[in-house]
Every structure is written in structure tokens, then in C-alpha cells.
Amino acid sequence: MSGRATVRAWRPRLAGVVEVLHAHFPSHAYPSHTHDAWTVLIVDEGAVRYDLDRHEHGLAQAQVSLLPPHVPHDGRSVPPEGFRKRVLYLAPDRLGTDLIGAAVDQPEYVDPLLRHRIHQLHGVLRDGKEDLEAQSRLSLIEERLDQHLRKQVGNTPPRHDAGIASQLRELLDENIRDGITLDDAAKLVHAHPAHLVRAFSREFGMPPHxxxxxxxxxxxxxxxxxxxxxxxxxxxxxxxxxxxxxxxxxxxxxxxxxxxxxxx
CATH class of the missing domain: 1.10.10.60 (Homeodomain-like)
Structure with missing residues (x-):
């Protein structure tokens, strides 16, 4: 990698994502700073070193990094040729504030499925036309992140299923043209959005989108x-x-x- 830094940032229509950032930094180093959002980061080329709450961490291409809101961190390239990254900034209420400590203790995960889902969501957000697919993919990502964080604190939320797949299908059939958001559907059938996607996919062999x-x-x-x-x-x-x-x-x-x- 060489040349100038390139950055593309935008706010998608997807509720819960306050910003998407795609960037290539040949030599840039971030000073210590904070965000008011959860930062979900993957590296596509190169590798990154960063300090989070005064502890050094590293992020390679096989990993996912989750940086909690309001905790200072910096960032710098490991190889001299720089790095390329993609970032989702999630609203602070998308993951529990009680999990910030767990994210500080372990901000990186080697989880190929999680990384692949993040990669897929970036593709959907870049296209900008598949609202329900974006909502579904974000919900599964947040569920996976929540599982990692709660595993560290020994707290797994309960799950339930009461024929919700058929209820969601009825809602989709009633709203073919205008659609329905995953959050609205989840409220109507009283289920967590990620569980709703999973139940529908198991029952009908395809995701709701x-x-x-x-x-x-x-x-x-x-x-x-x-x-x-x-x-x-x-x-x-x-x-x-x-x-x-x-x-x-x-x-x-x-x-x-x-x-x-x-x-x-």
C-alpha cells in the first residue's frame, strides 16, 4: 500500500449505526481520543496497534475489535506501509453499558463468523438499498458481540420461541411493498430481533430479507x-x-x- 490517505464516511439509513467509515492510511497515527459510540473495527490490509485505557493491544486481519464508548484509545500501523480498515460506529444503547468493562478487558475476538457477518453488512450498507437485510445482519452481529461480552462476565440472557417465524411471515406478507423494520416486527411478536431472524431462517430455509x-x-x-x-x-x-x-x-x-x- 502506498499513496495518500483515503477516507469515505457516511451515515446509513440503518437505525443503530451512527457512522460507517472505510479508510486507507499509509502512515497515519491516531492520538488518544474517545467516541460516544461502540466502535466495531476490522482490518483488511496491514495490522494495527492501539492503546485502550492505557493497555496495548493489536489487531490483525483475522480479528474483530470492539472498542467501548467513552474509553480513551489511540491507533497506529504495525507495518510501515500502513493499513486499510472498515468501521461501524454503533449507538451506545445498542450494547449494554454494563458491558463496557468487559470490552476494555478483551477488545479483540478471533471469530471468523462474526468477521464475515461484519464484512457482509458493510457490503449491504455500501449498496444502501436493502433495508431489511441490513437490519437482519446488524441484529446478528450485535447478538454475537453481546454473547462474547456476556461470556466474559458470566451473564447469558434468556431466549424464547413461540411460533414467531410464522408471525413474522404474516407481517412480511402484509407489508410487501412498504416493508417493515426488524425492530418493529420484533416488538409486534415480542421477540429479540436476532432470535426472530434465526427462527424465521430455521423454519423457512431463508432469512426474512x-x-x-x-x-x-x-x-x-x-x-x-x-x-x-x-x-x-x-x-x-x-x-x-x-x-x-x-x-x-x-x-x-x-x-x-x-x-x-x-x-x-
């Missing part, structure tokens, strides 16, 4: 066969725009919406 996308494609097919133009169909069936519809339509059916109804 994929089910909803399939229902929207089905709805789009009906409108297309009615003779409506693709741009209108995208809006009527709940897609962000025509390109969003086309991407999912082609992925599911192998052709674009226009070719689906083209004369043969």
Missing part, C-alpha cells in the same frame, strides 16, 4: 404481465428504483424485467 425480496419479485411479475412499465413496477412492488428491481429480477429469473415480457 430474502423472503421479502422473493415476494416483491413475484409481485413485480404480476404487474409486468399486466403491461405496466418497469419503472412503475419497481415502485409498486417495493423496490428502491428500476435498477434495484432489475438486479434482483435477473438474479431470481435469469432475465431482466423487460425481457421477461418481451414478445418472443
Amino acid at each position: 430474502r423472503y421479502l425480496t422473493g415476494r416483491r419479485v413475484d409481485l413485480a411479475r404480476r404487474y409486468l404481465l399486466d403491461g405496466r412499465p418497469a419503472a412503475e413496477v419497481a415502485t409498486l412492488s417495493g423496490f428502491y428504483d428500476q435498477s434495484h428491481l432489475t438486479r434482483h429480477f435477473r438474479k431470481m429469473l435469469g432475465v431482466t424485467p423487460t425481457r421477461f415480457v418481451a414478445p418472443r
Whole structure:
């Protein structure tokens, strides 16, 4: 890696994520500072050293780092060529304040599944068009982080399941066009969002966001066969725009919406 530092930061539409940061720093070193958010950090190239609450830590590409809010930390590259990182900044109430001490004691995790889920969420947030998928992926990430933290303090929250998968499917079917947030669905069926995603995936063999996308494609097919133009169909069936519809339509059916109804 070489050249100038490059940074891209934005605030996604995803509730609970106050900022996303993608950055390449050839030589930058952070002075000691704090955030008012939980910092979920992965390194894609290079490695990072940092002090957290006056204790030195290291972060390599196979790890995930979770830095708690309001605790001082700095950051610097280990190799001379710098590092590339991706960061999610989570609102402070997304993980319990009672878990800050556990995060200070152990801020890094070697957890390939957690890292992969974070990587997937970054991809969804970069696209910016899959709200329910982003909500589902964030919920599973937060659940995994919560499990790591509570394992350190010996406190595992209870879980329950009372046919919630079918209740969620009914909610999705009732809101194909407008959708429903995972948090709202969880409140309606009285279940934790992550548990709701897991229960639905076990019951129906796919996560809720994929089910909803399939229902929207089905709805789009009906409108297309009615003779409506693709741009209108995208809006009527709940897609962000025509390109969003086309991407999912082609992925599911192998052709674009226009070719689906083209004369043969």
C-alpha cells in the first residue's frame, strides 16, 4: 500500500449505526481520543496497534475489535506501509453499558463468523438499498458481540420461541411493498430481533430479507404481465428504483424485467 490517505464516511439509513467509515492510511497515527459510540473495527490490509485505557493491544486481519464508548484509545500501523480498515460506529444503547468493562478487558475476538457477518453488512450498507437485510445482519452481529461480552462476565440472557417465524411471515406478507423494520416486527411478536431472524431462517430455509425480496419479485411479475412499465413496477412492488428491481429480477429469473415480457 502506498499513496495518500483515503477516507469515505457516511451515515446509513440503518437505525443503530451512527457512522460507517472505510479508510486507507499509509502512515497515519491516531492520538488518544474517545467516541460516544461502540466502535466495531476490522482490518483488511496491514495490522494495527492501539492503546485502550492505557493497555496495548493489536489487531490483525483475522480479528474483530470492539472498542467501548467513552474509553480513551489511540491507533497506529504495525507495518510501515500502513493499513486499510472498515468501521461501524454503533449507538451506545445498542450494547449494554454494563458491558463496557468487559470490552476494555478483551477488545479483540478471533471469530471468523462474526468477521464475515461484519464484512457482509458493510457490503449491504455500501449498496444502501436493502433495508431489511441490513437490519437482519446488524441484529446478528450485535447478538454475537453481546454473547462474547456476556461470556466474559458470566451473564447469558434468556431466549424464547413461540411460533414467531410464522408471525413474522404474516407481517412480511402484509407489508410487501412498504416493508417493515426488524425492530418493529420484533416488538409486534415480542421477540429479540436476532432470535426472530434465526427462527424465521430455521423454519423457512431463508432469512426474512430474502423472503421479502422473493415476494416483491413475484409481485413485480404480476404487474409486468399486466403491461405496466418497469419503472412503475419497481415502485409498486417495493423496490428502491428500476435498477434495484432489475438486479434482483435477473438474479431470481435469469432475465431482466423487460425481457421477461418481451414478445418472443
